[in-house]
Amino acid sequence: MVLTEALFLVVAALVAVYLWFQRNHTYWQRKGIPYIPPTPIIGNTKPAFKLETSFGLYLSDIYNDPRAKDEAVVGIYALNKPGLIIRDVDLIKSVLIKDFNRFHNRYAQCDPHGDPLGYNNLFFVRNNHWKDIRTKLTPVFTSGKVKQMYPLMQEIGRDLEAALKRHGEESSGKYITEIKEICAQFSTDSIATIAYGIRANSLENANAEFRNHGRKLFTFNVSRAKDFFVAFFLPKLVSLLRIRFFTPEFSYFMRSTIGHVLEDRERTGFVRNDLIDVLVALRKEAAAEPSKPHYARNQDFLVAQAGVFFTAGFETSSSTMSFALYELAQHPEMQHRLRQEIHEALLEGGGSLSYEKIQSLEYLSMVVDEVLRLYPVLPFLDREYESVQGQPDLSLKPFYDFSYENGTPVFIPVFGLQRDPKYWPNPNQFDPERFSPENRKNIQAMAYLPFGAGPHNCIGSRIGLLQSKLGLVHFLKNHAVRNCADTMKQMKFDPKGFVLQADGGIHLEVVNDSLYDVGARDSNQSV
Template sequence: MVLGLFLLVVIFLATICFLLQQHYAYWRRRGVRELRPHWILGNLAGLLSMRDSPADFMGQLYNHPDALNQPFVGIHVFHRPALLLRDPDLIKRILIKDFGKFSNRYSNSDYKGDPLGSQNIFFLKNPAWKEVRFKLSPFFTSNKLKSMFPLIVEVGSNLDAYLREQPLHNERTRCFDLEAKELCALFTTDVIASVAYGVQANSFTQPNGEFRRHGRAVFEFSLKRAAEFTLVFFLPHLVPLFGFKVVPSEATRFLRNTINYVMAERERSQQTRNDLIDILIEFRRSTQQARAAGDHGQFVFEGDILVAQAVLFFTAGFESSSSTMAFAMYELAKDADIQLRVRHEIKEALIASGGQVTLQLIDSLEYMQMVLLEVLRMYPPLPFLDRECTAEDEDYSLTPYHGFRVPKGMPIYIPCYALHMDPQYFPQPRKFQPERFSPTNRKLQTPYTYMPFGLGPHGCIGERFGLLQAKVGLVNLMRNHQVTTSERTPRRMKLDPKAIILQAQGGIHLRLVRDPLGI
């Protein structure tokens, strides 16, 4: 009997091994070049070990010896076969030309358990995504940005005042130390609260106030948060099983209550600010009017679907811009010549505008634009893009690259950070060179190798707004201060291995020297 039981166990284990071997031979059976996977983990062992950042991990897949000179390679995301794209023309096909067949992100959160995380335009699936994106687009027109600009400038002035009030650690050198990312997050949190919600967050006087505290909680990458985001991007079907959330429960309650309160007060007072709240109120009215007219086929803009858009604008808006500003400060602190050129450009623009920060002044800062584009090349907020094949009628053909046909539901990954760091497209990729983005040099870049905001219809809807607030912030930061390194500044940036959204490990510690431009 014992021998019989032993044989059953052996047969069972052998069967399991055979089935796993067959499963993970998916790409070999189809004649597709693959990166050999481990059982269970697939090709994600390096990501889960947290030895390197997710950005560096995706770079290792992109630069794997078996992937070189290939337009794409097959990988396994845990148990699931997926594609990693490497060729710019193929990337163009997937993201733009044939967008209709790859119109959804593969990543997702729990629709019921995490409504504010799952129902915003980043994670929404078609056709809801298309409807909401179309409705939100008017908020980011040139006229809307122009109307927001005075509010951004007001917060920028608060940033300048806040820095000038900081006590100097050394009166002789007129300097003080700070953590750049947190400083920039105080600024961008106040900007988003003002221009989107019409609320004064007062982060400079209340750095642990509710807006900043809950915003910080979304992007503080503990081991648990790292696990949550890993499942969201690589195993979204299991997110509900574990109860994981993109927006934590406490932050969900605060943001839902705040946004609903502001909407109710705005409707009660019948005041308008032409901000995001006004647009969301108009969404809700259109739904109510359609129902009253007997039209029940229109997309329903009520409840959390409205709040989710406001939450995404808050979380994505403050995080990506504050990171870009902080990484810019880091690179400028390390290169005095580039910083001098930026400050000279700011000084000349301020003289021309009579010391006022105007929209015309911001638009004139060509070199600062080059600096920010280079920062975004080296530090894109999200180091990869993900898509899901949504082709309905038949599998998607990869001809002429290969005879393989992509089945519906297969995940696709585009390693944008790795492309940004590929010397084939950006020589000396680890060297900070804003001149790469001069008007002349931009024309020489290989198309579809630069995508810090994504590309195609799913590209970041707030790209222009994000750059605008970053420029206003840096102008106000540098008009009375220069940035230098301190004893705590790393010589080479180390990215946080727990953070899928690009972050510096241990923060970005810098020194500010009080040095007014003399305007």
């Protein structure tokens, strides 16, 4: 009898949960918003659960769904939570710029107790804390500061040249390699030196500590895929499920490394115009006014900023470089044109490229911008709507008779937008001419968002672009890339990654080609 009653209670509870989900899954239908029919219980997350595609890319699949065609928005469900995919560029502008005060938080969250480095960093921090931290960190990313960092980047560029030359000498001048790895070694060493004043030496030792931790952080197994999925799409569950953006090993590494660097910088008083200088200044601010609350009294706050600078900095640049080299291998004539531009600039500069000169390389900029269109590192943007006290909620009129409700997540499918034939003719074709000086003026701004837009745009975009360009210059100066038997005929993306990564890596043949053209007589000079 007791067993029967218990079984009845379990069945009743399951039925109640099912009916609750079903009721929630009629939300968009009741609101008169177009939607993609959800799967019971799991909503519109089935492809991500089955690891058919990442949820970030699935947002773009929904953007392109024939049922969503010509709609300004489309409703979805992350399990039971109703969310909106924004398709109309004017509504995207509303979210990112015009009505930013209502969308200033990301929907994604981290656990303040289980993952303080994730919770406290600029990418995830919320409300006024974000604004305060952004203001404090902005001085690191001005064009003047980036220019001061350029010589430090050049040193790592020379290390990249040496590494490529060394690999070539070991294999008779040409070899097949997974190209993302050497790009990640370059960007890891570059970020370590410009942000922390540390020589990471990844290009000399592929198992160097910085590279090892970065590799583990962005190696997407099923467990890490679950962590990122919950953080971005089910953030209310991060504490319950003990989700961590930064792994315990990475957190320990960053705390010990940054703690040591901060102490050394404070002891010596050495000024290097980098991120550590800003963090030292914040700690001095806190010490000067001990009676006032200050972020910098929390050591994890300082380490968190260093952590996100490192992870975002090395992954974005290395992805951009590796996707660029992949496309250049597919288009030898474009590779020839870019290498010719690089070599002519080196001749003009006597074997060296100034900061101003590398910024002026027109075709290099065109190539990088087109790579970022086809391969945006973060394939979506997320925001959370917040009501403003005393004001009516934001309406979707004239598109729909609907007003946002407080806490509604909104997603902008960057990957889908940047491959939409409405804005980009032959959108899947790699074509740097889209970004020629005469064609740039025709680009729909809100359909090109590799770094976001508005106040919450990527604070490090200047550094990321410069790092990618410099890495390509040093790579292509004395080397060419070609397809090989292991090169993907058509790009496929890792379904487990929340950032855009090639599934199985990008394998190319690297050829020592220092006698390529008129720059040969200067090929032994450093850039």
